[in-house]
Amino acid sequence: MDDWLKYSEEVEASWVTVDLAIFTLRDDQLMVLLIERGVEPFLGRPALPGGYVQKGETLRAGALRELWEEAGIDASRLHLEQLGAYGEPRRDPRGRVVTIAYLALGPDLPAPVGGTDAERAYWFPVSQLHKQSYELAFDHADILSDALEEVRRKLxxxxxxxxxxxxxxxxxxxxxxxxxxxxxxxxxxxxxxxxxxxxxxxxxxxxxxxxxxxxxxxxxxxxxxxxxxxxxxxxxxxxx
Structure with missing residues:
Protein backbone atom coordinates (compact mmCIF):
# COMPACT_ATOMS: atom_id res chain seq x y z
CA MET A 1 0.00 0.00 0.00
CA ASP A 2 2.83 2.42 0.89
CA ASP A 3 4.49 1.76 -2.47
CA TRP A 4 1.20 2.45 -4.25
CA LEU A 5 0.71 5.74 -2.41
CA LYS A 6 4.25 6.79 -3.22
CA TYR A 7 3.71 5.92 -6.88
CA SER A 8 0.44 7.86 -6.97
CA GLU A 9 2.11 10.95 -5.57
CA GLU A 10 4.84 10.79 -8.21
CA VAL A 11 2.45 10.41 -11.13
CA GLU A 12 1.58 13.77 -12.67
CA ALA A 13 -2.14 14.51 -12.57
CA SER A 14 -3.83 14.46 -15.96
CA TRP A 15 -6.92 16.20 -17.28
CA VAL A 16 -9.12 15.62 -20.31
CA THR A 17 -10.48 18.41 -22.50
CA VAL A 18 -12.42 18.61 -25.73
CA ASP A 19 -11.72 21.02 -28.60
CA LEU A 20 -13.84 21.64 -31.68
CA ALA A 21 -12.83 22.49 -35.23
CA ILE A 22 -16.10 23.83 -36.65
CA PHE A 23 -16.42 24.76 -40.33
CA THR A 24 -19.14 26.46 -42.31
CA LEU A 25 -19.46 28.33 -45.62
CA ARG A 26 -20.32 32.03 -45.50
CA ASP A 27 -20.20 34.24 -48.59
CA ASP A 28 -18.58 31.39 -50.52
CA GLN A 29 -15.68 31.22 -48.06
CA LEU A 30 -14.68 28.36 -45.79
CA MET A 31 -14.90 29.71 -42.24
CA VAL A 32 -13.71 28.25 -38.94
CA LEU A 33 -15.11 29.15 -35.53
CA LEU A 34 -12.54 30.80 -33.25
CA ILE A 35 -12.72 32.30 -29.80
CA GLU A 36 -10.60 34.99 -28.21
CA ARG A 37 -9.38 33.62 -24.89
CA GLY A 38 -10.49 35.69 -21.94
CA VAL A 39 -8.31 33.90 -19.37
CA GLU A 40 -4.76 32.64 -19.01
CA PRO A 41 -2.98 30.82 -20.45
CA PHE A 42 -2.80 32.56 -23.84
CA LEU A 43 -4.99 35.46 -22.73
CA GLY A 44 -6.25 37.34 -25.80
CA ARG A 45 -5.01 34.73 -28.27
CA PRO A 46 -7.34 33.06 -30.80
CA ALA A 47 -8.18 29.42 -30.15
CA LEU A 48 -10.64 26.71 -31.02
CA PRO A 49 -13.64 26.48 -28.69
CA GLY A 50 -13.35 23.82 -26.01
CA GLY A 51 -12.70 23.11 -22.36
CA TYR A 52 -12.52 20.54 -19.60
CA VAL A 53 -14.78 17.49 -19.58
CA GLN A 54 -16.85 17.48 -16.41
CA LYS A 55 -17.12 14.56 -14.01
CA GLY A 56 -19.73 12.06 -15.19
CA GLU A 57 -19.90 13.67 -18.64
CA THR A 58 -19.25 11.85 -21.91
CA LEU A 59 -16.76 13.33 -24.36
CA ARG A 60 -19.47 14.12 -26.88
CA ALA A 61 -21.67 15.74 -24.24
CA GLY A 62 -18.71 17.84 -23.14
CA ALA A 63 -18.10 18.97 -26.71
CA LEU A 64 -21.74 19.96 -27.18
CA ARG A 65 -21.81 21.83 -23.88
CA GLU A 66 -18.60 23.73 -24.59
CA LEU A 67 -19.89 24.74 -28.01
CA TRP A 68 -23.03 26.18 -26.46
CA GLU A 69 -21.26 27.85 -23.52
CA GLU A 70 -18.42 29.41 -25.51
CA ALA A 71 -20.18 30.31 -28.75
CA GLY A 72 -23.93 30.01 -28.20
CA ILE A 73 -24.32 27.51 -31.07
CA ASP A 74 -26.78 24.61 -30.91
CA ALA A 75 -24.98 21.52 -32.18
CA SER A 76 -28.21 19.84 -33.30
CA ARG A 77 -27.64 21.40 -36.75
CA LEU A 78 -24.10 20.08 -37.02
CA HIS A 79 -22.44 17.03 -38.45
CA LEU A 80 -20.20 16.10 -35.50
CA GLU A 81 -17.53 13.41 -35.36
CA GLN A 82 -14.43 12.67 -33.34
CA LEU A 83 -11.21 13.71 -35.06
CA GLY A 84 -8.55 12.32 -32.73
CA ALA A 85 -6.62 12.64 -29.46
CA TYR A 86 -3.78 15.10 -28.85
CA GLY A 87 -1.53 14.51 -25.87
CA GLU A 88 1.89 16.08 -26.39
CA PRO A 89 3.15 16.49 -22.79
CA ARG A 90 3.81 20.24 -23.05
CA ARG A 91 0.80 21.22 -25.13
CA ASP A 92 -0.80 23.01 -22.17
CA PRO A 93 1.32 25.06 -19.72
CA ARG A 94 -1.11 24.29 -16.88
CA GLY A 95 -0.12 20.64 -16.75
CA ARG A 96 -0.66 17.25 -18.39
CA VAL A 97 -3.77 17.76 -20.50
CA VAL A 98 -5.00 15.36 -23.18
CA THR A 99 -7.60 16.76 -25.55
CA ILE A 100 -10.10 14.94 -27.72
CA ALA A 101 -10.69 16.95 -30.87
CA TYR A 102 -14.00 17.00 -32.70
CA LEU A 103 -14.75 17.96 -36.28
CA ALA A 104 -18.06 19.74 -36.90
CA LEU A 105 -19.70 20.98 -40.10
CA GLY A 106 -22.87 22.97 -40.68
CA PRO A 107 -24.72 25.04 -43.27
CA ASP A 108 -24.31 28.84 -43.01
CA LEU A 109 -24.18 28.76 -39.21
CA PRO A 110 -25.27 31.85 -37.27
CA ALA A 111 -23.00 34.47 -35.75
CA PRO A 112 -21.57 33.05 -32.52
CA VAL A 113 -21.78 34.71 -29.11
CA GLY A 114 -18.82 34.44 -26.73
CA GLY A 115 -19.29 33.14 -23.20
CA THR A 116 -17.57 31.51 -20.17
CA ASP A 117 -13.78 31.85 -20.72
CA ALA A 118 -14.20 33.12 -24.31
CA GLU A 119 -13.95 36.92 -24.54
CA ARG A 120 -15.64 36.68 -27.93
CA ALA A 121 -16.41 34.12 -30.63
CA TYR A 122 -16.31 34.74 -34.36
CA TRP A 123 -16.09 33.15 -37.79
CA PHE A 124 -12.72 33.55 -39.48
CA PRO A 125 -11.71 32.72 -43.09
CA VAL A 126 -9.51 29.64 -43.23
CA SER A 127 -7.57 31.27 -46.07
CA GLN A 128 -6.39 34.02 -43.69
CA LEU A 129 -5.08 31.78 -40.91
CA HIS A 130 -1.51 31.97 -42.19
CA LYS A 131 -1.20 35.53 -40.88
CA GLN A 132 1.25 35.92 -37.99
CA SER A 133 -1.35 37.70 -35.86
CA TYR A 134 -3.56 34.60 -35.92
CA GLU A 135 -1.16 32.18 -34.30
CA LEU A 136 -3.50 29.89 -32.40
CA ALA A 137 -3.16 28.99 -28.72
CA PHE A 138 -2.01 25.58 -27.49
CA ASP A 139 -1.57 23.11 -30.38
CA HIS A 140 -4.78 24.25 -32.05
CA ALA A 141 -3.01 25.03 -35.32
CA ASP A 142 -2.12 21.33 -35.60
CA ILE A 143 -5.66 20.27 -34.74
CA LEU A 144 -7.09 22.70 -37.27
CA SER A 145 -4.70 21.53 -39.99
CA ASP A 146 -5.65 17.90 -39.36
CA ALA A 147 -9.36 18.78 -39.35
CA LEU A 148 -9.12 20.66 -42.63
CA GLU A 149 -7.34 17.79 -44.35
CA GLU A 150 -9.93 15.36 -42.95
CA VAL A 151 -12.75 17.42 -44.44
CA ARG A 152 -11.00 17.56 -47.82
CA ARG A 153 -10.43 13.81 -47.76
CA LYS A 154 -13.98 13.00 -46.70
CA LEU A 155 -15.39 15.06 -49.57
Whole structure:
Protein backbone atom coordinates (compact mmCIF):
# COMPACT_ATOMS: atom_id res chain seq x y z
CA MET A 1 0.00 0.00 0.00
CA ASP A 2 2.83 2.42 0.89
CA ASP A 3 4.49 1.76 -2.47
CA TRP A 4 1.20 2.45 -4.25
CA LEU A 5 0.71 5.74 -2.41
CA LYS A 6 4.25 6.79 -3.22
CA TYR A 7 3.71 5.92 -6.88
CA SER A 8 0.44 7.86 -6.97
CA GLU A 9 2.11 10.95 -5.57
CA GLU A 10 4.84 10.79 -8.21
CA VAL A 11 2.45 10.41 -11.13
CA GLU A 12 1.58 13.77 -12.67
CA ALA A 13 -2.14 14.51 -12.57
CA SER A 14 -3.83 14.46 -15.96
CA TRP A 15 -6.92 16.20 -17.28
CA VAL A 16 -9.12 15.62 -20.31
CA THR A 17 -10.48 18.41 -22.50
CA VAL A 18 -12.42 18.61 -25.73
CA ASP A 19 -11.72 21.02 -28.60
CA LEU A 20 -13.84 21.64 -31.68
CA ALA A 21 -12.83 22.49 -35.23
CA ILE A 22 -16.10 23.83 -36.65
CA PHE A 23 -16.42 24.76 -40.33
CA THR A 24 -19.14 26.46 -42.31
CA LEU A 25 -19.46 28.33 -45.62
CA ARG A 26 -20.32 32.03 -45.50
CA ASP A 27 -20.20 34.24 -48.59
CA ASP A 28 -18.58 31.39 -50.52
CA GLN A 29 -15.68 31.22 -48.06
CA LEU A 30 -14.68 28.36 -45.79
CA MET A 31 -14.90 29.71 -42.24
CA VAL A 32 -13.71 28.25 -38.94
CA LEU A 33 -15.11 29.15 -35.53
CA LEU A 34 -12.54 30.80 -33.25
CA ILE A 35 -12.72 32.30 -29.80
CA GLU A 36 -10.60 34.99 -28.21
CA ARG A 37 -9.38 33.62 -24.89
CA GLY A 38 -10.49 35.69 -21.94
CA VAL A 39 -8.31 33.90 -19.37
CA GLU A 40 -4.76 32.64 -19.01
CA PRO A 41 -2.98 30.82 -20.45
CA PHE A 42 -2.80 32.56 -23.84
CA LEU A 43 -4.99 35.46 -22.73
CA GLY A 44 -6.25 37.34 -25.80
CA ARG A 45 -5.01 34.73 -28.27
CA PRO A 46 -7.34 33.06 -30.80
CA ALA A 47 -8.18 29.42 -30.15
CA LEU A 48 -10.64 26.71 -31.02
CA PRO A 49 -13.64 26.48 -28.69
CA GLY A 50 -13.35 23.82 -26.01
CA GLY A 51 -12.70 23.11 -22.36
CA TYR A 52 -12.52 20.54 -19.60
CA VAL A 53 -14.78 17.49 -19.58
CA GLN A 54 -16.85 17.48 -16.41
CA LYS A 55 -17.12 14.56 -14.01
CA GLY A 56 -19.73 12.06 -15.19
CA GLU A 57 -19.90 13.67 -18.64
CA THR A 58 -19.25 11.85 -21.91
CA LEU A 59 -16.76 13.33 -24.36
CA ARG A 60 -19.47 14.12 -26.88
CA ALA A 61 -21.67 15.74 -24.24
CA GLY A 62 -18.71 17.84 -23.14
CA ALA A 63 -18.10 18.97 -26.71
CA LEU A 64 -21.74 19.96 -27.18
CA ARG A 65 -21.81 21.83 -23.88
CA GLU A 66 -18.60 23.73 -24.59
CA LEU A 67 -19.89 24.74 -28.01
CA TRP A 68 -23.03 26.18 -26.46
CA GLU A 69 -21.26 27.85 -23.52
CA GLU A 70 -18.42 29.41 -25.51
CA ALA A 71 -20.18 30.31 -28.75
CA GLY A 72 -23.93 30.01 -28.20
CA ILE A 73 -24.32 27.51 -31.07
CA ASP A 74 -26.78 24.61 -30.91
CA ALA A 75 -24.98 21.52 -32.18
CA SER A 76 -28.21 19.84 -33.30
CA ARG A 77 -27.64 21.40 -36.75
CA LEU A 78 -24.10 20.08 -37.02
CA HIS A 79 -22.44 17.03 -38.45
CA LEU A 80 -20.20 16.10 -35.50
CA GLU A 81 -17.53 13.41 -35.36
CA GLN A 82 -14.43 12.67 -33.34
CA LEU A 83 -11.21 13.71 -35.06
CA GLY A 84 -8.55 12.32 -32.73
CA ALA A 85 -6.62 12.64 -29.46
CA TYR A 86 -3.78 15.10 -28.85
CA GLY A 87 -1.53 14.51 -25.87
CA GLU A 88 1.89 16.08 -26.39
CA PRO A 89 3.15 16.49 -22.79
CA ARG A 90 3.81 20.24 -23.05
CA ARG A 91 0.80 21.22 -25.13
CA ASP A 92 -0.80 23.01 -22.17
CA PRO A 93 1.32 25.06 -19.72
CA ARG A 94 -1.11 24.29 -16.88
CA GLY A 95 -0.12 20.64 -16.75
CA ARG A 96 -0.66 17.25 -18.39
CA VAL A 97 -3.77 17.76 -20.50
CA VAL A 98 -5.00 15.36 -23.18
CA THR A 99 -7.60 16.76 -25.55
CA ILE A 100 -10.10 14.94 -27.72
CA ALA A 101 -10.69 16.95 -30.87
CA TYR A 102 -14.00 17.00 -32.70
CA LEU A 103 -14.75 17.96 -36.28
CA ALA A 104 -18.06 19.74 -36.90
CA LEU A 105 -19.70 20.98 -40.10
CA GLY A 106 -22.87 22.97 -40.68
CA PRO A 107 -24.72 25.04 -43.27
CA ASP A 108 -24.31 28.84 -43.01
CA LEU A 109 -24.18 28.76 -39.21
CA PRO A 110 -25.27 31.85 -37.27
CA ALA A 111 -23.00 34.47 -35.75
CA PRO A 112 -21.57 33.05 -32.52
CA VAL A 113 -21.78 34.71 -29.11
CA GLY A 114 -18.82 34.44 -26.73
CA GLY A 115 -19.29 33.14 -23.20
CA THR A 116 -17.57 31.51 -20.17
CA ASP A 117 -13.78 31.85 -20.72
CA ALA A 118 -14.20 33.12 -24.31
CA GLU A 119 -13.95 36.92 -24.54
CA ARG A 120 -15.64 36.68 -27.93
CA ALA A 121 -16.41 34.12 -30.63
CA TYR A 122 -16.31 34.74 -34.36
CA TRP A 123 -16.09 33.15 -37.79
CA PHE A 124 -12.72 33.55 -39.48
CA PRO A 125 -11.71 32.72 -43.09
CA VAL A 126 -9.51 29.64 -43.23
CA SER A 127 -7.57 31.27 -46.07
CA GLN A 128 -6.39 34.02 -43.69
CA LEU A 129 -5.08 31.78 -40.91
CA HIS A 130 -1.51 31.97 -42.19
CA LYS A 131 -1.20 35.53 -40.88
CA GLN A 132 1.25 35.92 -37.99
CA SER A 133 -1.35 37.70 -35.86
CA TYR A 134 -3.56 34.60 -35.92
CA GLU A 135 -1.16 32.18 -34.30
CA LEU A 136 -3.50 29.89 -32.40
CA ALA A 137 -3.16 28.99 -28.72
CA PHE A 138 -2.01 25.58 -27.49
CA ASP A 139 -1.57 23.11 -30.38
CA HIS A 140 -4.78 24.25 -32.05
CA ALA A 141 -3.01 25.03 -35.32
CA ASP A 142 -2.12 21.33 -35.60
CA ILE A 143 -5.66 20.27 -34.74
CA LEU A 144 -7.09 22.70 -37.27
CA SER A 145 -4.70 21.53 -39.99
CA ASP A 146 -5.65 17.90 -39.36
CA ALA A 147 -9.36 18.78 -39.35
CA LEU A 148 -9.12 20.66 -42.63
CA GLU A 149 -7.34 17.79 -44.35
CA GLU A 150 -9.93 15.36 -42.95
CA VAL A 151 -12.75 17.42 -44.44
CA ARG A 152 -11.00 17.56 -47.82
CA ARG A 153 -10.43 13.81 -47.76
CA LYS A 154 -13.98 13.00 -46.70
CA LEU A 155 -15.39 15.06 -49.57
CA UNK A 156 -13.83 12.52 -51.91
CA UNK A 157 -15.24 9.36 -50.36
CA UNK A 158 -18.37 10.35 -48.42
CA UNK A 159 -21.47 12.52 -48.75
CA UNK A 160 -20.21 14.91 -46.05
CA UNK A 161 -20.34 17.84 -48.52
CA UNK A 162 -24.11 17.86 -48.02
CA UNK A 163 -23.54 18.82 -44.37
CA UNK A 164 -22.57 22.28 -45.65
CA UNK A 165 -25.91 22.58 -47.48
CA UNK A 166 -29.47 23.08 -46.33
CA UNK A 167 -32.14 20.39 -46.47
CA UNK A 168 -32.49 21.08 -50.19
CA UNK A 169 -29.84 22.49 -52.49
CA UNK A 170 -28.89 22.95 -56.12
CA UNK A 171 -25.98 21.12 -57.73
CA UNK A 172 -24.32 24.52 -58.16
CA UNK A 173 -24.44 25.01 -54.39
CA UNK A 174 -23.01 21.53 -53.85
CA UNK A 175 -20.24 22.23 -56.37
CA UNK A 176 -19.41 25.45 -54.53
CA UNK A 177 -18.75 23.40 -51.39
CA UNK A 178 -16.20 21.28 -53.23
CA UNK A 179 -14.57 24.27 -54.91
CA UNK A 180 -14.25 26.26 -51.69
CA UNK A 181 -13.00 23.39 -49.50
CA UNK A 182 -10.63 22.01 -52.11
CA UNK A 183 -9.58 25.42 -53.39
CA UNK A 184 -9.94 24.49 -57.05
CA UNK A 185 -12.34 25.16 -59.91
CA UNK A 186 -14.52 22.27 -61.08
CA UNK A 187 -16.10 22.05 -64.51
CA UNK A 188 -19.88 22.38 -63.94
CA UNK A 189 -20.90 19.80 -66.56
CA UNK A 190 -18.39 17.19 -65.40
CA UNK A 191 -19.31 17.75 -61.76
CA UNK A 192 -23.01 17.35 -62.47
CA UNK A 193 -22.41 14.17 -64.43
CA UNK A 194 -20.25 12.65 -61.65
CA UNK A 195 -22.72 13.52 -58.88
CA UNK A 196 -25.68 12.09 -60.77
CA UNK A 197 -23.65 8.99 -61.68
CA UNK A 198 -22.69 8.33 -58.04
CA UNK A 199 -25.42 6.05 -56.72
CA UNK A 200 -27.28 7.34 -53.67
CA UNK A 201 -25.36 10.60 -53.38
CA UNK A 202 -28.27 12.96 -54.03
CA UNK A 203 -31.98 12.64 -54.76
CA UNK A 204 -34.13 15.11 -56.71
CA UNK A 205 -36.87 16.74 -54.65
CA UNK A 206 -39.04 17.43 -57.68
CA UNK A 207 -38.91 21.14 -56.88
CA UNK A 208 -37.05 24.05 -58.42
CA UNK A 209 -35.54 27.30 -57.21
CA UNK A 210 -36.11 30.39 -59.30
CA UNK A 211 -32.99 32.57 -59.35
CA UNK A 212 -33.11 36.38 -59.81
CA UNK A 213 -31.99 35.83 -63.41
CA UNK A 214 -31.64 32.77 -65.60
CA UNK A 215 -33.33 29.41 -65.67
CA UNK A 216 -34.90 27.64 -62.65
CA UNK A 217 -32.51 25.24 -60.89
CA UNK A 218 -33.56 21.76 -59.79
CA UNK A 219 -33.38 21.08 -56.06
CA UNK A 220 -31.84 17.98 -54.50
CA UNK A 221 -31.52 16.43 -51.07
CA UNK A 222 -28.91 14.10 -49.66
CA UNK A 223 -29.43 10.51 -50.76
CA UNK A 224 -29.25 7.31 -48.74
CA UNK A 225 -25.58 6.58 -49.42
CA UNK A 226 -22.83 7.80 -47.10
CA UNK A 227 -19.85 6.20 -48.85
CA UNK A 228 -19.57 7.36 -52.45
CA UNK A 229 -19.02 4.76 -55.15
CA UNK A 230 -17.30 5.74 -57.30
CA UNK A 231 -15.66 8.49 -55.23
CA UNK A 232 -15.08 12.05 -56.44
CA UNK A 233 -11.36 12.72 -56.50
CA UNK A 234 -9.58 16.01 -55.84
CA UNK A 235 -7.53 15.77 -58.98
CA UNK A 236 -10.70 16.10 -61.04
CA UNK A 237 -10.97 12.41 -61.78
CA UNK A 238 -13.33 9.68 -60.64
CA UNK A 239 -12.33 6.14 -59.91
CA UNK A 240 -13.74 3.40 -62.08
Missing amino acids: EYTAVATAFCGKSFTLTELRTVYEVVWGQHLDPSNFRRKVIKTAGFVQPTGEQRLPPTGRPAALYRRGEAWLLSPPLLRGGGQSA
